[in-house]
Amino acid sequence: MSDSPILAVKGLRAGVADEDLDILKGVDLALGPGEVHAIMGPNGSGKSTLAKVIAGHPGYEARGGSVEFGGEDLLEMEPDERARAGVFMAFQYPAEIPGVSIANFLRTALQSRLEDGEELDLFDFQELLMERMELLGMDASFAERHVNDGFSGGEKKRNEILQMAVLKPALAVMDETDSGLDIDALQVVARGVNALREENPEMSVLLITHYQRVLSHIVPDTVHVVVDGRIVESGGPEVALELEAQGYEEYRKAHAA
Amino acid sequence: MPSNEIIQGLGLDDYKFGFVTDSEPVFKTRPGLDADVVRQISARKDEPEWMLKRRLKALRIYDAKPMPQWGGDLSELEETLSRTYFYSKPQEQMERSWDDVPESIKLTFERLGIPEAERKILAGVGAQYDSEMVYHSLKEEWESKGVIFDSIEDGLKNHPELFRKHFGTVIPAADNKFAALNSAVWSGGSFVYIPPGVRLETPLQAYFRVNQERLGQFERTLIIAGEGSRAHYIEGCTAPVYSTDSFHSGVIEIVVNRDAHFRYTTIQNWSNNMYNLVTQRALVQQGAHMEWLDGNLGSKLTMKYPSCFLVGEGAHGEILSIAYAGDDQHQDTGGKVIHVAPNTTSSIVSKSISKGTGRASYRGLCKVYDGARNARSNVECDALLINETSRTDTFPYIEIDERSATVGHEATVSKVGDEQLFYLMSRGMDEAEAMALIVRGFIEPIAKELPLEYAVELNRLIELEMEGSVG
Ligand SMILES: Nc1ncnc2c1ncn2[C@@H]1O[C@H](COP(=O)(O)OP(=O)(O)OP(=O)(O)O)[C@@H](O)[C@H]1O
Ligand SMILES: [Mg+2]
Numbered sequence: 001m002s003d004s005p006i007l008a009v010k011g012l013r014a015g016v017a018d019e020d021l022d023i024l025k026g027v028d029l030a031l032g033p034g035e036v037h038a039i040m041g042p043n044g045s046g047k048s049t050l051a052k053v054i055a056g057h058p059g060y061e062a063r064g065g066s067v068e069f070g071g072e073d074l075l076e077m078e079p080d081e082r083a084r085a086g087v088f089m090a091f092q093y094p095a096e097i098p099g100v101s102i103a104n105f106l107r108t109a110l111q112s113r114l115e116d117g118e119e120l121d122l123f124d125f126q127e128l129l130m131e132r133m134e135l136l137g138m139d140a141s142f143a144e145r146h147v148n149d150g151f152s153g154g155e156k157k158r159n160e161i162l163q164m165a166v167l168k169p170a171l172a173v174m175d176e177t178d179s180g181l182d183i184d185a186l187q188v189v190a191r192g193v194n195a196l197r198e199e200n201p202e203m204s205v206l207l208i209t210h211y212q213r214v215l216s217h218i219v220p221d222t223v224h225v226v227v228d229g230r231i232v233e234s235g236g237p238e239v240a241l242e243l244e245a246q247g248y249e250e251y252r253k254a255h256a257a
Numbered sequence: 258m259p260s261n262e263i264i265q266g267l268g269l270d271d272y273k274f275g276f277v278t279d280s281e282p283v284f285k286t287r288p289g290l291d292a293d294v295v296r297q298i299s300a301r302k303d304e305p306e307w308m309l310k311r312r313l314k315a316l317r318i319y320d321a322k323p324m325p326q327w328g329g330d331l332s333e334l335e336e337t338l339s340r341t342y343f344y345s346k347p348q349e350q351m352e353r354s355w356d357d358v359p360e361s362i363k364l365t366f367e368r369l370g371i372p373e374a375e376r377k378i379l380a381g382v383g384a385q386y387d388s389e390m391v392y393h394s395l396k397e398e399w400e401s402k403g404v405i406f407d408s409i410e411d412g413l414k415n416h417p418e419l420f421r422k423h424f425g426t427v428i429p430a431a432d433n434k435f436a437a438l439n440s441a442v443w444s445g446g447s448f449v450y451i452p453p454g455v456r457l458e459t460p461l462q463a464y465f466r467v468n469q470e471r472l473g474q475f476e477r478t479l480i481i482a483g484e485g486s487r488a489h490y491i492e493g494c495t496a497p498v499y500s501t502d503s504f505h506s507g508v509i510e511i512v513v514n515r516d517a518h519f520r521y522t523t524i525q526n527w528s529n530n531m532y533n534l535v536t537q538r539a540l541v542q543q544g545a546h547m548e549w550l551d552g553n554l555g556s557k558l559t560m561k562y563p564s565c566f567l568v569g570e571g572a573h574g575e576i577l578s579i580a581y582a583g584d585d586q587h588q589d590t591g592g593k594v595i596h597v598a599p600n601t602t603s604s605i606v607s608k609s610i611s612k613g614t615g616r617a618s619y620r621g622l623c624k625v626y627d628g629a630r631n632a633r634s635n636v637e638c639d640a641l642l643i644n645e646t647s648r649t650d651t652f653p654y655i656e657i658d659e660r661s662a663t664v665g666h667e668a669t670v671s672k673v674g675d676e677q678l679f680y681l682m683s684r685g686m687d688e689a690e691a692m693a694l695i696v697r698g699f700i701e702p703i704a705k706e707l708p709l710e711y712a713v714e715l716n717r718l719i720e721l722e723m724e725g726s727v728g
Contacts, residue, residue: 055683059675083685095680099698108694109684146698163684 004071005030006204007054007171011065014053022063023049025229029206031171034197036205038215038240041226042248047208048092050226051175054206055089056082069171084113086170090160090177092208097147102159103129105147106166132165136192153180161192168196173206178214190217212244227251286344292316295441298344302410302444307421315430315440322434328589328620329558334504334532341504343442343475399457405450406461409477412448419450423481427510427540427566435534439508443477446507449490453483453514460489460522460708474505482517482545489520491708503530505556509537513545515569520548524711526718527556529586535561543569543598550706552579553590554718562620564593567601567629574603577703579715582615582647583722591621591652596632596662607638608700611647612722619668620652627658635665641699642672643692643723671699693723 009029015022023046031037039047053060054067056079067074074082097105106129111120129143138158148156157177164172172193178186194217197203207218215223215237223239224231225248232251233239286294295316299309324331399406405416413420430440449461482488505527513519519539527533533556539547549563565574576592594603609617619638640649651668673695681691696719697704704712 055679057679059679078687079679079682080685080687080691083683089683091680091683095674095676097677097681097695097698099701100694105681105684105694108686108690109681112685112687112690167684 004032005068006033006070006202007031007206008068009050009054009065010067012050012053012062012067013064014049014060014062017059017061023060023229024053026065027226027229027231029224029231031204031206032221033202033204035222036197036207036218036220038220038223039206039208039226040210040223040240040243042252045226046229047226048175049229051089051092051173051206051208054082054173055079055087080112083109083167088164088167088169088172090157090164090172090174092175092179094148094156094160096149096151098149100147101144102147102162103143106143106163109163109167129166132162135195136162136165137188138162154182154185157181157189158185161189165192165196168200168203170200170202171204171206172196173208175208176210177207178209178211186214187217190214193218212240215240225251285342288342289339290316290341290343290442294343298442298444301344302413304413305417308413311425311430312441312443315437316442318430319434319437319441322437325434325560328560328618329587331532331558337504337532344444399461402455402457403452404455404457405448407448409443409446409448409479412479416448416450419481420448420479423510423512424479425510427512427538428508428536433536435506436508436536439475439477439506439536443475443508445474446476446478446509447480447490447492448478449480449488451482451486451488451517451519454485455483456487457489460491462491474503474507476505476507478507478509480509480511480519480521482511482513482519484514485516486514487518489522491711492521492523503528504532505535506533507535507537509535511537511539511547513539513541513547513572515542516544517542518546520550521563522550522707522711524552524554524707524715525556525559526554527559529555529557529583531556533559533561535559537561538564538566538593539574540566540568541572541574544571545569546573546575548575548577549592550577550703551590551592552703552707552711552715553588554581555583556586556588558587558589560589562591562593562622564595564622565603566595566597567603567632568597569601570598571600571602572598573601576603576605576607577706578605578607579700579703580607580609580617581719581722582609582611582617584613584615587616587618589618589620591619591638593622594624594634595622596625596629596634596659599628599630599632601629601632603632603634605634605636605638606703607636608641608703609638609649610641610643610696610699611649612643614646614648616648616650618650618652620654622654622656623664623666624654624656625659625662625664629659630661632659632662634663635667637667639668639699640670641696642670643696689720689724693720696723 009027012024012027013022014024027050041047049060053062062075069085069087107120107125110125114120130140133140148159157180160177177189181189207220220237222234223237225233225239227248286297292313295312299312428436430437480490511519511521541547547565551563553559553561563576567574574594578590578592580588580590582588588609591607592605594605605621607619609619611617617640621636623634623636625632636653638651642649649670653666655664657664673692677695678691681694682688697716704715
């Protein structure tokens, strides 16, 4: 474990706003700079909920515990403030924005990071975008497509990675970005993430996944197993291999007992 | 990158509106309307007898017709009209060159950002100030091609036969109450004639602006596109904010002759106390194409339904319409396509946005007469609601008397979704920016058809409007 964590989640209890039931029932997590933590767990165990609470989705509320990012109270910040501070979430199910091209979208996102009165240089932007697309092996025409509008599952995931590569976050929360990708696309995504980590060794990644496969490309420092809103086990990459072989049955039983 | 994306980043001057510049009209009638006022207007313009007679007859039609009971709420309009000045003339003479334009008027143009456009299209600008053209220059190239681009008054003076042959033929005074009113008191507007076969690459542009409190603006435009000609006419307007109700009621008549292609683009942004009741219609002949691109923002109530009468075989009509209804505004807009001849085709695409307590209604008519064999028409209207209090409704009237006709109608209503907003905010945009981006995306299919300056202007307006929608 490294010095002070970039992301510190302590005793986090959270659920859907205006509903009593807790989905997260006390989550503890400390992610050091440059670390990759994988989160695995059965469907409905609360993985996406954790990601959305970190990103600040207004549909969820934290009812106990704390989330700190770079020493700041993340729960006090609006979602856009979090993003500007360096938090990025790659969505499991990203929204469609008809009529808005990816290029336009990313330009607006970058512009929003500048001071009032400062204008994004269009040519610099264009260069960055092209360079990032090349890094991810994407065709330039992709940037002209409307954000997620009519995209295949795989295209949506690639779009998330492209955004991440352009916005260069300090913390990337990737919610099943590997699901629904073909083998080649998975490699592209993994290469992209690794290239970003090389560029910025301080970048931390919280990687939510169901599959060991992606973890052989993006090697985690720690693997956490979430069952029913709690982390029930944390360990090295071998945890993922064991899960692959045995499934969640053991954890479920232990938890139910 | 599409050009309208590039220009969004150019950092044009801040969009400014909502101001009044001092400028004393040289002449103005007393408020309210009767035959005397009409006589004064006609005399002031030094009109031929036939025109005065037309005006007086139109006044009688206007007086006889009841206020429409459909569309928007017109209950306060009578009172507004009694306070309206039906004619005001800022200067005695038409200005010929930019140097002759008085400083106060230039200032107004400057505040509107018009000098930007001036550099590019100066030679093509006809600007209407108060009720008349004060500045009007015509590109030499057009003159050499025989194109006429005049104020409506000069059109009548200098081209009496052509004028008389077409005036009131597309929209007769008896068409509706406000067409009658306009026919009685019209003042200002453009007269355009494109000779057969002439193709214009640069659009004809007319800027105009209402600057006189309680001034009724009754502009009248008559356009004749000759056989096989091609042209694009653009009209834009930004009005200052008034303290009392205002009224605008224009009439725009277009004759699109055989095989001609004509596009009329207008973006109107009226102050929030304005009644805007406009009749605009094109008569589309055999093989000809007419396109209306119509953007309506502001006003208290707008009732406006650009129409295409497809009277020649194979004629095509298209109406693209954007309406934005903010707090306390009602946009009652849409389009009408009338298929009279065989193999005529048409399409209406309407996009409306309602914010706050705004209401946007789509009102459209598709009529296919018996004998208009294989006529095809398609209507698509999409509404976007910003807040819980925003309102939209659709009134599609479809009347088909021809069995071989194909008519499609599709309507959607969407709300700005929480997931969309969160997605954009999670990328760093604040709520207003996120909202503006979603709205811009929504109107993109139409906005991309706009000339660059207008696309920029529209984007800025949407940004400004969205800043007020959050909280
Ligand atoms: N907005 C919501 N409204 C109601 N229930 C919700 C909502 N969001 C999450 N839940 C419930 O909370 C639980 C956890 O959901 P979550 O999406 O976090 O699971 P997950 O671990 O990401 O599952 P998966 O592996 O299928 O993606 C589920 O039972 C889910 O139905
Ligand atoms: Mg999930």
